[in-house]
Amino acid sequence: MTIHHHPDDDLLVDLAAGALGAGRALVLTVHLDHCSHCRERLHALQALGGALLEDTEPMALDAGAWVRTLERIDALPGQDVRPGRRPAAAWRAPLPDGLELPASLRGCGSTPWRWGGPGVKFSRVQVAAEPDGSVFLLRIGAGRSLPRHSHGEVEFTQVLCGGFADGRASFEPGDFDAADDSVLHQPVVGPDRECVCLAYLSAPLRFEGKLASLMGGLIGL
Numbered sequence: 001m002t003i004h005h006h007p008d009d010d011l012l013v014d015l016a017a018g019a020l021g022a023g024r025a026l027v028l029t030v031h032l033d034h035c036s037h038c039r040e041r042l043h044a045l046q047a048l049g050g051a052l053l054e055d056t057e058p059m060a061l062d063a064g065a066w067v068r069t070l071e072r073i074d075a076l077p078g079q080d081v082r083p084g085r086r087p088a089a090a091w092r093a094p095l096p097d098g099l100e101l102p103a104s105l106r107g108c109g110s111t112p113w114r115w116g117g118p119g120v121k122f123s124r125v126q127v128a129a130e131p132d133g134s135v136f137l138l139r140i141g142a143g144r145s146l147p148r149h150s151h152g153e154v155e156f157t158q159v160l161c162g163g164f165a166d167g168r169a170s171f172e173p174g175d176f177d178a179a180d181d182s183v184l185h186q187p188v189v190g191p192d193r194e195c196v197c198l199a200y201l202s203a204p205l206r207f208e209g210k211l212a213s214l215m216g217g218l219i220g221l
């Protein structure tokens with residue numbers, strides 16, 4: 001797998017600092033599952049952060065710091081194996097032949113595949129630490145496309161199989177993309193294979209055209 005599109009340093013720093021919500025962190029960690037380049041960058045950034053901390057004068061922590069740290073650990077995505085925790089929700093969206101569930105998704109549940117427009121299915125991924133979050137799997141048929149859209153805020157996309165092009169670039173398995181409200185695009189899947197992506201949306205997509213907007217509202221994307 002040759003990966004061409006990676007998250008930028010700011011996102012990796014935020015991930016290391018626990019400053020991302022669980023949904024965003026989940027999409028990034030799925031990228032890290034596949035990308036040794038970014039795992040090495042993350043370790044380098046963590047080492048740099050540790051060295052900076054060693055040079056910092058010690059200061060007293062307030063009484064709530066330890067509790068907040070535990071809450072952040074609770075909020076991390078992935079399987080929670082501590083005793084007394086409820087088991088993970090079931091995974092109900094079978095993946096295409098040959099596509100394994102990424103390691104970071106194994107603690108999550110999912111809804112069954114639902115119709116999301118011509119040639120498009122989607123499944124909502126259930127993240128225990130962010131039950132109201134908007135993490136989706138999108139499954140788009142070969143040669144099909146999503147309606148042209150922009151974003152309310154930010155959209156993270158991680159390609160799991162297949163590929164698409166959106167006029168800005170081509171995205172292949174392992175590639176990561178962060179798009180914001182300045183990006184207006186129409187992802188078109190290549191002709192040879194369906195595309196499955198993991199996506200995080202911080203706000204509903206803004207589709208062009210009344211029909212696409214109506215459909216987006218109906219299916220909750």
Ligand SMILES: [Zn+2]
Nearest residue numbers: 006007035038
């Ligand atoms: Zn990477």
